[in-house]
Amino acid sequence: MLPARNGGRYTEDFLLEVFNILFGYIQKTFTGKSKVLDFHHPHQLLEGLEGFNLDLSDQPEPLEQILVDCRDALKYGVKTGHPRYFNQLSSGLDMIGLAGEWLTATANTNMFTFEIAPVFIIMEELIIKKMHELIGWREGQADGIFSPGGTISNLYSVLVARYKFFPTVKTKGMAALPRIVLFTSENSHYSFEKASAVLGIGIENVVPVACDDRGKMIVSDLEEKILKEKEQGHVPFYVSATAGTTVYGAFDPFSEIADICEKYGLWLHVDAAWGGGLLLSKKHRFKLNGIERANSVTWNPHKMMGVPLQCSAILIREKGLLQACNQLCAKYLFQPDKQYDVTYDTGDKTIQCGRHVDIFKLWLMWKAKGTSGFELQVNKCLENAEYLYKKLKTRDNFELVFPDEPEHTNVCFWYIPPCLQGMPKDREWNVKLHKVTAKIKARMMEEGTVMVSYLPLKEKPNFFRMVISNPAANKTDIDFVLEEIERLGHD
Numbered sequence: 001m002l003p004a005r006n007g008g009r010y011t012e013d014f015l016l017e018v019f020n021i022l023f024g025y026i027q028k029t030f031t032g033k034s035k036v037l038d039f040h041h042p043h044q045l046l047e048g049l050e051g052f053n054l055d056l057s058d059q060p061e062p063l064e065q066i067l068v069d070c071r072d073a074l075k076y077g078v079k080t081g082h083p084r085y086f087n088q089l090s091s092g093l094d095m096i097g098l099a100g101e102w103l104t105a106t107a108n109t110n111m112f113t114f115e116i117a118p119v120f121i122i123m124e125e126l127i128i129k130k131m132h133e134l135i136g137w138r139e140g141q142a143d144g145i146f147s148p149g150g151t152i153s154n155l156y157s158v159l160v161a162r163y164k165f166f167p168t169v170k171t172k173g174m175a176a177l178p179r180i181v182l183f184t185s186e187n188s189h190y191s192f193e194k195a196s197a198v199l200g201i202g203i204e205n206v207v208p209v210a211c212d213d214r215g216k217m218i219v220s221d222l223e224e225k226i227l228k229e230k231e232q233g234h235v236p237f238y239v240s241a242t243a244g245t246t247v248y249g250a251f252d253p254f255s256e257i258a259d260i261c262e263k264y265g266l267w268l269h270v271d272a273a274w275g276g277g278l279l280l281s282k283k284h285r286f287k288l289n290g291i292e293r294a295n296s297v298t299w300n301p302h303k304m305m306g307v308p309l310q311c312s313a314i315l316i317r318e319k320g321l322l323q324a325c326n327q328l329c330a331k332y333l334f335q336p337d338k339q340y341d342v343t344y345d346t347g348d349k350t351i352q353c354g355r356h357v358d359i360f361k362l363w364l365m366w367k368a369k370g371t372s373g374f375e376l377q378v379n380k381c382l383e384n385a386e387y388l389y390k391k392l393k394t395r396d397n398f399e400l401v402f403p404d405e406p407e408h409t410n411v412c413f414w415y416i417p418p419c420l421q422g423m424p425k426d427r428e429w430n431v432k433l434h435k436v437t438a439k440i441k442a443r444m445m446e447e448g449t450v451m452v453s454y455l456p457l458k459e460k461p462n463f464f465r466m467v468i469s470n471p472a473a474n475k476t477d478i479d480f481v482l483e484e485i486e487r488l489g490h491d
């Protein structure tokens with residue numbers, strides 16, 4: 001194959017075979033008859049399946065085997081684009097996004113300099129500007145960067161906020177700082193604890209703020225906790241509010257939280273990794289009112305916008321902070337005397353050196369759908385969630401974890417099997433329900449017909465958290481899930 005001389009024909013044949021495998025997989029993903037997964041335990045994959053051996057050998061294997069491996073790697077994976085895959089916040093398989101991903105892989109470049117990624121760097125600037133506008137930041141000075149996922153985007157927000165208040169941390173380290181503390185709701189993502197551990201702030205300096213039954217931050221508790229920390233001589237510097245919590249899909253009251261941040265001079269971050277997509281919807285945008293007062297926002301287009309993994313942005317309101325916080329001016333990459341405008345060498349804004357091109361698939365999708373296409377997509381998913389919620393309310397053998405209509409597409413519920421219906425809801429009942437949910441999920445995986453995740457939360461026994469971000473999912477798929485859970489849990 002290429003680059004060998006006369007390798008063009010072999011390369012074409014090989015890539016066309018690969019394309020056929022991909023296209024077969026894509027068609028199967030969207031046909032109602034195919035399964036979401038063909039589950040095998042880790043030991044089965046390690047032992048090898050018929051014709052599919054994951055062991056590596058010293059000798060090259062024939063191309064026929066490589067093609068079988070390509071096919072089987074997809075065959076034994078999970079079809080996350082399947083309309084009955086409701087397991088994670090990111091799902092779906094967008095054809096334009098997929099094309100963007102293929103083209104990105106073919107370009108095989110790195111995002112650190114304009115020198116080697118001229119087109120992608122400009123696309124990133126334009127998309128970041130667009131996201132700023134959707135947030136409602138009026139300054140017109142777009143700043144931000146695409147990062148490897150929401151956890152890293154959230155980490156950037158803590159890093160930049162700390163630098164803003166304590167710039168000497170970059171050279172002197174944490175020893176030069178007082179004991180700094182940050183605040184986030186007890187229902188927020190665990191990435192804030194992770195960021196605090198990684199940045200040397202310490203997990204004990206992440207103060208959890210209480211939430212109401214619906215999972216929203218209680219602002220009076222935030223203020224009490226800030227005052228308590230100050231009394232102890234600690235230095236509050238940062239609050240993270242969430243737009244679409246991971247489990248309940250709750251939106252914190254951003255304007256009230258922003259008031260508190262202004263009062264005490266704190267950085268406000270909004271983790272809109274999941275909820276950011278609603279900014280594209282005229283109908284649902286109000287749920288993020290107040291986000292325009294944030295200093296930074298995390299937004300993952302690979303979630304609600306259906307962009308292929310991964311695609312996450314950290315957006316910073318104040319231009320220049322990211323650069324000042326992270327730049328080290330490595331001379332071999334960021335030569336100041338290049339012939340073009342070197343402010344486009346955005347790589348020194350990051351904590352990475354090499355950075356994957358995550359922008360092209362998003363840019364291409366935005367071109368193909370327009371903002372209005374994303375809006376339709378988001379609205380459809382929310383309509384489906386409302387349908388699921390209403391269906392659950394009519395079924396005696398299902399119980400909602402909280403009674404209110406969902407704000408996002410997260411719908412949390414229990415299936416109550418016949419043996420637990422009408423029984424007193426005591427401790428033993430809860431223990432049984434906890435096991436029932438896990439057992440149904442195990443059966444779901446074995447049968448491969450649907451995928452919905454489950455979890456316990458505080459004192460609540462295991463419940464299903466169903467999320468809808470795949471525009472390919474329809475009401476019939478939602479009906480199917482409920483029937484299937486009932487079937488799998490009948491005994």
Ligand code: ABU
Binds near residue numbers: 087090
């Ligand atoms: N925060 C990462 C995504 C978690 C989820 O898909 O449930």
